[in-house]
Amino acid sequence: MRFKNTLKIIENTKIWFTISLIIIVVGFGALITKGLNYGIDFRGGTILVIEMEKDFNKPDVDKIVKKYASDAITNKANRTQIEIKSNNITDDEAKKIFSELKGKYKLKDKDLVSQNRIGASVGKELKQKAVTSLVLATLAMLLYVAIRFEFKFGLAAILGLVHDIMITIGVYAIFQIPLNSSFIAAILTIVGYSINDTIVIFDRIRENKKKFRKINDEELANISITQTMSRSINTVLTTLITITSVYILVPSVRDFTFPLLIGIVCGCYSSIFISSPIWVIFKNKSLKKARA
Structure with a gap:
């Protein structure tokens, strides 16, 4: 057939x-x-979520973040929030990143939505x-x-x-x-x-x-x-x-x-x-x- x-x-x-x-x-x-x-979910590291309160220029944020954490990856969580992931960033470096962003974009302390550290285990x-x-x-x-x-x-x-x-x-x-x-x-x-x-x-x-x-x-x-x-x-x-x-x-x-x-x-x-x-x-x- x-x-x-x-x-x-x-x-x-x-x-x-x-x-x-x-x-x-x-x-x-x-x-x-x-x-x-x-990525950070498997190797461990720190995740920062920051509320920018208004639309922002991501390349400008990247420049600030890279000064303190060269391996960091920044993503827009939504139009006004940014998520920063790094395997090696310390708490002190994370504090400096937020402090500089706070000064540049006139943020408040509450705008640091979350800072979580994920262990390698x-x-x-x-x-x-x-x-x-x-x-x-x-x-x-x-x-x-x-x-x-x-x-x-x-x-x-x-x-x-x-x-x-x-x-x-x-x-x-x-x-x-x-x-x-x-x-x-x-x-x-x-x-x-x-x-x-x-x-x-x-x-x-x-x-x-x-x-x-x-x-x-x-x-x-x-x-x-x-x-x-x-x-x-x-x-x-x-x-x-x-x-x-x-x-x-x-x-x-x-x-x-x-x-x-x-x-x-x-x-x-x-x-x-x-x-x-x-x-x-x-x-x-x-x-x-x-x-x-």
Whole structure:
């Protein structure tokens, strides 16, 4: 049975795997040579939140902050508040920063909204909890997909998730983007989003398997991917437009939205070009064993 206008996704599996492998290898190389740039949430440090009472010129504030803490990162928490993060700043330096900002912008003592110090032990505990959360979420999804479909579907979906996480972490390693607690929340969101996209394709494969009993698994996967392709792309595009808008207009949540932008694109790619071909590979191996 032949189907017109069916995309040849499975036939080009080597191309998709090669593209992903190159990106992952480059990211892994950066991870070995550079490591991850852990932010204050993991390494420990000080966070200052200051109410400026009116809109302010961020470059002017940066100049003052850099005089006392060269490693400090300043972000606009909102239009009138600034957040200063530093791994090495002392209480005395923090006091001097606020004092100079106070004089320049005629602030009051109450405008120092908060000054919090995060210990390195807290960061270590956060890493452990983050890994535990990710492992538990992955196992729960594997169990869910295995029960709803079959174990091969579940394993293929999880390998797709691993692909998404590795690429996202690789991008952070390559460009040395500070990694904070928001990144963990973003990764868990990516995992949930990606598995949803994968399930849509797998659900269509299951439906088509009942309709077209005489076609092989490669053609079955191609038909199912073709039928769901427009939905996957449209969903990703609308999501990306929303998240990009938030990333541009709300600087305070960029630590969360940036990894989402990477992960959602990876999730769409892996659902179509990684998880589905992996499922076909598993099915073909099972078929060969059965024939043997």
